[in-house]
Amino acid sequence: MSKYWSKMAKRTDPYVPGEQIDQKGIIKLNTNENPYPPSPHAVDAIRLEMDRKLQQYPSPTMDSLRDTIAGYHQLRKENVFVGNGSDEVLGFSFMAFFDQDKRIRFPAVTYSFYPAYAKLFGIPYEEIPLARDFSLPIEAFFQSDGGVIFPNPNAPTSVYLELEYVIEVIENNPDQVVIIDEAYIDFAGASAATLIDAYDNLLVVQTMSKSRSLAGMRIGFALGNSDLIKGLTRVKNSFNSYTMDRLAIAGAEAAINDHTYFLQTTKKIIQTREQVISRLKENGFTVLPSQANFVFASHYKLKANWLYERLKENHVLVRYFDKNPIKNYLRITIGTDEDMDTFFKRLNTVIAEQTVSF
Template structure:
């Protein structure tokens, strides 16, 4: 196709190859960090009761009810909350709003794969800082001139998180740039740094409803920051796509965030399953990072990640294997229901070469 007269005007981009998303009901899908439990019954009810006739109107340009609900959850003013169409939409808006410098932004080498993609899409210079041999982020590495910082806490796919002391140190080292903490998995860690936005006016915290709120299919996410930074996120949104959240997503998201009890039960259940399965996997010869997320990041003492991945897949259990430097011998396994995890554990036990716990 390179002989087309308009070929030179197309974007220079690698076609994206999507991960496997098997749709069969027989399959146990532990490869997308989805929540195994359904969303809050009140979210489902909000959808059922939604008056489809009202869809003829545009949604509000600011989904106030959703932002109010998030603000209440974190005891913030609503002006500290931004919302968008999933974490990717919110993070991309933040990259555009806050990473406008000739100096590189900083992020870890092993982290969310979209950061470098957005940088190349938006022509943002960046520098990756290697995590250590235990996949730990060394905060002192971030004490260098930069155009911004983005770090997931907990990080993915390593599953490792850190607490307030390190976040404060990171922020103190970076008072002259915007620091984005991507808290996609924070609800499974017991720690969120959202409270620090009152102290650090350069801190932006993003969260998604796709994991702990079981709303991956509804595309809802939020960012929390000083109202001045939120006004920039809104200006970017309003200049790009003013209504990224449809009217039903606003209702379902609001209902989900207001159901604190259900959220607590589901999150605790996943954490308990994670702890139990982690112990059982250790007995089978797996070496795990200390997960603060809804997934496990693990390698096996003798079997390769690739062969375990293929074996589980052949038996209908999909986990995630990244064919990437440093982590190609690791598996990322989403925490499913206890029943699903038991199926996976039984399959692992049946694998030739596994240790017998």
């Protein structure tokens, strides 16, 4: 560490993203990207905006996009905050709602940006172990001193928590903010966004990287009561007034308005996911019940780290986490049917090569 680093820089443990290898022939199933392109209407809107006033700043309030998101979720503009990807929105949320003298809670197996942000901002935290079936033990999240955050569906496990249990967590933390990170909700069940009007302490964070195929544009948003949105806005405007560029705003609005394309692509991914689960089980894998655009699987005989390395050598990227209790699982993104056929062909080659006992 450099002697010039601040205490904040020294204490942080940065998030490590999935490998980004731009190489011909690679089947990339490690970062949960959508295998299908964005809505054609979104692409057209981005191209049109490129010919307009890029020399001028975008709107700092992004009212038009907030109105569009609010209309989709049957809320009001005052219930919507938008930012440069959901990771930024989550970072602003840690600053806006969690304090350095109160311990927050999140799952021990979860999105690894949570501990990264907690360490960066000096927020104490408690990691709640998952149940044996990888579900969330909801009672352990009750009466938190500083607040609660968890993904639904959880990442990397893909397990979805039914809304009735989410409500229990919210109601048992009446004086603290409960953040539900719904990056994968469009592949799952009901969204907690339907609860915004009923609970002042609920913040729902979503992204357009997954179901809307706009990972390259970095678009995220939060839904909550107007006081929470005002808190996020105070933090944003103390950090960067212009968090989203003109192209992202235009593309996001068009993508949300193209509901038909959204339904077509998410339905296709869900159908492919169910086929992949069946084929993995036929190949000796245990697969957790997934309601995301990825699956979490463990082979009964082959070590996950060995499979990860051998698949990589065969030009297939999946995600491996060297951490208990998930170190024998692989997270596999759902690609196109053609992608998954190639994945299974190369997986079968790897399995045939060697059998390794744990």
